[in-house]
Amino acid sequence: MPRASLDERLAALGAQLAPAPDKPEETPASTLRALWLLAAGTPASAALALETELPDLDDDGHARLDGLVASRLAGTPLAHLTGRQRFMGLEFAVEPGALIPRAETELLANAALSFLKAVPAADARRCLDIGTGSGNLAVTMAALCPGARVLASDVSEDATRVARLNVERLGVADRVSVFVGDLFAPFDTAEHHGRYPLVLCNPPYVSSANVSQMPAEISGHEPAAAFDGGFGGMGVLRRLLRDAPRFLAPGGRLMFEVGAGQGEGLLRNMAAGGTYPLVEGLKDERGVVRAIIAGC
Numbered sequence: 373m374p375r376a377s378l379d380e381r382l383a384a385l386g387a388q389l390a391p392a393p394d395k396p397e398e399t400p401a402s403t404l405r406a407l408w409l410l411a412a413g414t415p416a417s418a419a420l421a422l423e424t425e426l427p428d429l430d431d432d433g434h435a436r437l438d439g440l441v442a443s444r445l446a447g448t449p450l451a452h453l454t455g456r457q458r459f460m461g462l463e464f465a466v467e468p469g470a471l472i473p474r475a476e477t478e479l480l481a482n483a484a485l486s487f488l489k490a491v492p493a494a495d496a497r498r499c500l501d502i503g504t505g506s507g508n509l510a511v512t513m514a515a516l517c518p519g520a521r522v523l524a525s526d527v528s529e530d531a532t533r534v535a536r537l538n539v540e541r542l543g544v545a546d547r548v549s550v551f552v553g554d555l556f557a558p559f560d561t562a563e564h565h566g567r568y569p570l571v572l573c574n575p576p577y578v579s580s581a582n583v584s585q586m587p588a589e590i591s592g593h594e595p596a597a598a599f600d601g602g603f604g605g606m607g608v609l610r611r612l613l614r615d616a617p618r619f620l621a622p623g624g625r626l627m628f629e630v631g632a633g634q635g636e637g638l639l640r641n642m643a644a645g646g647t648y649p650l651v652e653g654l655k656d657e658r659g660v661v662r663a664i665i666a667g668c
């Protein structure tokens with residue numbers, strides 16, 4: 373389809389460029405605009421592409437666009453083609469070694485940001501981000517909360533490489549440090565105990581038994597460690613709940629994302645368990661609990 377306009381391509385592709393399974397921002401129009409910009413040599417997330425004027429493409433550019441559209445239709449995630457994803461208004465680098473940041477995680481990010489900003493002394497705005505992935509939560513805290521300092525961990529070396537890339541790209545290297553390690557292991561020393569007003573985590577919470585039933589676009593392209601939460605999806609979560617109190621400062625909060633359908637039961641169990649006298653669920657726009665705030 374040489375030199376077809378954006379509108380002509382959109383009409384021809386129709387619903388084939390349907391939104392990705394869990395990325396509502398990827399409409400046919402935003403997807404095609406992002407691929408158009410990429411073909412022109414300007415990588416942009418779907419969200420940024422909607423705000424960016426499209427340049428003209430020459431014949432080579434249209435041929436590149438044809439190839440990119442074919443890759444997208446074959447199931448390659450848009451963010452793996454563009455290498456970009458917007459999260460909390462920031463443009464993150466994306467690579468296959470780390471989970472693509474999801475818009476749904478902004479529920480957790482917004483609550484965490486409000487809480488950290490309310491810590492009166494800027495130099496006390498310390499945060500741990502467990503399972504940092506691309507570093508989206510860690511970088512957001514540092515970039516959008518004045519004075520915030522974040523220590524981040526991930527068990528995946530590939531993910532920490534992406535996180536460090538984002539820490540550098542988004543200019544927060546002086547306030548975010550990224551470590552490879554299991555949950556809290558990289559900071560489990562006396563100097564870190566009882567010191568953090570905020571412990572943040574978006575853990576893997578899909579039951580191992582369900583990982584193979586996830587859409588191929590997700591399970592076939594993003595790292596299993598980002599989803600697979602073990603038996604009942606609770607493996608990492610259980611250890612997070614057990615260990616986080618050791619690091620929380622008085623009045624501090626553990627904030628974490630949960631899977632759709634997981635929140636109500638967890639809230640009941642936590643309320644009955646006693647470790648966290650304060651537990652609150654955060655609901656998304658459909659009324660589903662997708663994040664939990666806990667204090668002890």
Ligand SMILES: C[S@@+](CC[C@H](N)C(=O)[O-])C[C@H]1O[C@@H](n2cnc3c(N)ncnc32)[C@H](O)[C@@H]1O
Pocket residue numbers: 470471472473474477502503504505506507508509525526527528531553554555574575576577597598599608
């Ligand atoms: C759902 S992803 C979240 C990534 C990122 N924080 C986000 O919000 O997009 C979960 C992350 O936890 C990491 N992870 C899984 N098990 C872990 C463990 N035992 N210790 C540290 N990180 C772990 C995975 O590698 C993955 O990067």
